[in-house]
Amino acid sequence: MKRYLTAFAFFAALIAAWHWAVVREIWSPVLVPAPESVGRYLWEAARDGSLAGATLVTMKRLLSGYVLGLAAGLPVGLLTARFRFLRDTVGLLALGLQAMPSVCWVPLALLWFGQTEAAMLFVVVMGTVWSVVLATENGVRNVNPIYVRAARTMGSRWLHIWLRVIFPASLPFIVSGMKQGWAFAWRSLMAAEIFVTILTGFGLGHLLHYGRELHAMEQVIGIMLVLVALGLLADKLLFSPWEHWMHRRWGTDRAT
Amino acid sequence: MTTVAPFTTQPSKLAIEGVSKSFVTGRGPVQALEQVSLQVAEGEFVCLVGPSGCGKSTLLNLVAGLELPDTGTVVADGKAVRSPGRERMMMFQESALFPWLDVVGNVMFALKLKPGLSRKEREDTARYYLKLVGLEKFRNANIHELSGGMKQRVALARALAPNPRVLLMDEPFAALDAMTREQLYGDLQRIWQERHVTILFVTHNVREAVCLGDRVILFSPHPGRIREDFRVDLPRPRDINSVEVAGYSSRIHRSLREHLEHGAGI
Numbered sequence: 001m002k003r004y005l006t007a008f009a010f011f012a013a014l015i016a017a018w019h020w021a022v023v024r025e026i027w028s029p030v031l032v033p034a035p036e037s038v039g040r041y042l043w044e045a046a047r048d049g050s051l052a053g054a055t056l057v058t059m060k061r062l063l064s065g066y067v068l069g070l071a072a073g074l075p076v077g078l079l080t081a082r083f084r085f086l087r088d089t090v091g092l093l094a095l096g097l098q099a100m101p102s103v104c105w106v107p108l109a110l111l112w113f114g115q116t117e118a119a120m121l122f123v124v125v126m127g128t129v130w131s132v133v134l135a136t137e138n139g140v141r142n143v144n145p146i147y148v149r150a151a152r153t154m155g156s157r158w159l160h161i162w163l164r165v166i167f168p169a170s171l172p173f174i175v176s177g178m179k180q181g182w183a184f185a186w187r188s189l190m191a192a193e194i195f196v197t198i199l200t201g202f203g204l205g206h207l208l209h210y211g212r213e214l215h216a217m218e219q220v221i222g223i224m225l226v227l228v229a230l231g232l233l234a235d236k237l238l239f240s241p242w243e244h245w246m247h248r249r250w251g252t253d254r255a256t
Numbered sequence: 257m258t259t260v261a262p263f264t265t266q267p268s269k270l271a272i273e274g275v276s277k278s279f280v281t282g283r284g285p286v287q288a289l290e291q292v293s294l295q296v297a298e299g300e301f302v303c304l305v306g307p308s309g310c311g312k313s314t315l316l317n318l319v320a321g322l323e324l325p326d327t328g329t330v331v332a333d334g335k336a337v338r339s340p341g342r343e344r345m346m347m348f349q350e351s352a353l354f355p356w357l358d359v360v361g362n363v364m365f366a367l368k369l370k371p372g373l374s375r376k377e378r379e380d381t382a383r384y385y386l387k388l389v390g391l392e393k394f395r396n397a398n399i400h401e402l403s404g405g406m407k408q409r410v411a412l413a414r415a416l417a418p419n420p421r422v423l424l425m426d427e428p429f430a431a432l433d434a435m436t437r438e439q440l441y442g443d444l445q446r447i448w449q450e451r452h453v454t455i456l457f458v459t460h461n462v463r464e465a466v467c468l469g470d471r472v473i474l475f476s477p478h479p480g481r482i483r484e485d486f487r488v489d490l491p492r493p494r495d496i497n498s499v500e501v502a503g504y505s506s507r508i509h510r511s512l513r514e515h516l517e518h519g520a521g522i
Binding site for chain 1: 320321322340341342344345346348350352354355356357358365366369370398399400401414418424
């Protein structure tokens with residue numbers, strides 16, 4: 001409870017400092033709008049449904065692409081870990097593509113798929129999949145062989161070993177790869193939405209883009225705040241529970 | 257004892273005949289075992305001792321079915337060993353417990369793989385064995401919360417739970433402190449007498465071997481061979497600090513030294 005209060009007090013102080021800077025007119029109000037006007041924008045965008053609509057569009061793109069990327073990345077990672085031939089080929093490709101900033105997929109996606117959902121999906125999948133492949137491969141190859149030997153003496157065989165021993169044993173690696181994949185996908189999706197108008201739906205990136213076009217600084221900052229909140233929420237809802245469980249179970253260092 | 261290995265005259269639980277095994281390492285091939293033969297009777301507690309590199313752990317892996325011999329045969333209950341089986345469970349030097357499962361989850365792992373048990377029977381069995389090793393209060397503890405000795409107790413419960421007829425122990429107490437170890441010697445002798453399993457126990461500690469084993473098999477390295485087969489006729493439970501155990505150990509130590517001195521390049 002105390003930690004929540006600390007966090008709350010910190011953000012309240014930030015907003016107060018912001019408010020103070022605006023009142024003192026240190027910067028032009030065109031460049032630094034008052035917190036109230038940002039709040040007003042968010043309130044109105046929430047009321048007329050445009051904010052919820054855009055959030056829904058963006059999240060749908062992100063989640064569907066992410067799930068696809070995971071579904072493809074996990075098995076490919078298991079295979080590259082298991083077969084040296086695949087590691088030397090597909091594994092190397094994954095390493096190269098993962099090292100490339102995933103926003104670089106945007107031009108290619110637009111030429112291939114046009115200004116459509118398919119292009120967005122493609123960008124998100126590409127952002128996710130290579131990190132997951134590499135993390136899974138790394139995780140599997142770091143599994144202590146004694147676990148597999150112990151499992152074999154207990155009667156565990158092929159599929160059972162993979163599902164009940166190798167997969168859970170590599171979970172710490174896989175989860176950190178999932179986190180990285182999420183971060184890459186999220187960044188490249190935002191870049192795509194800001195730079196390209198997708199005709200099939202307006203996401204948060206578009207609202208940000210139009211804010212700039214209209215010189216509506218309160219909109220730009222308002223949407224940025226929404227993005228910050230969504231990022232925090234995703235971390236706390238999607239990953240924190242897992243990590244918490246793992247730290248408790250494995251006895252690894254608790255995140256401080 | 258009903259099954260008899262065809263090529264032996266006396267009934268054996270385990271019959272190891274002329275087994276050789278070599279490995280290819282970074283520094284070339286290593287002959288881990290050469291022409292090793294050993295008979296183990298039902299319910300016997302046999303300790304394998306020798307310096308590192310004498311192939312005693314390799315022999316254990318062969319009996320477990322985790323590896324196959326280059327030549328020779330390993331026969332358990334009259335059947336050649338080709339793969340791991342639930343009737344021969346193994347315990348390792350590190351506990352090899354699964355950190356993603358809690359204590360009871362680890363014990364249940366093997367039980368869930370054993371067909372023909374109801375959920376209730378599995379849970380009762382897990383409870384029984386955790387009680388046998390004195391850890392029933394820790395059934396829901398995480399593995400990292402346990403001390404080294406407790407971990408090996410859980411590993412013992414996990415290995416015993418599917419009711420194997422042979423227990424293979426690869427230096428299970430080597431990483432523990434002396435006090436914990438002495439406690440576990442007592443526990444292991446008690447459990448062995450209660451459950452009447454056949455135990456093959458690898459150690460490099462002669463005293464430990466004398467304290468636990470009905471027989472102490474002495475290995476010499478490079479290549480791994482059996483040198484001597486001592487029978488330990490002492491009443492149980494034995495105390496590792498007793499004069500009798502010390503007397504046996506010093507005799508075995510003496511012949512170990514002789515074999516090392518006369519043996520091929522150490």
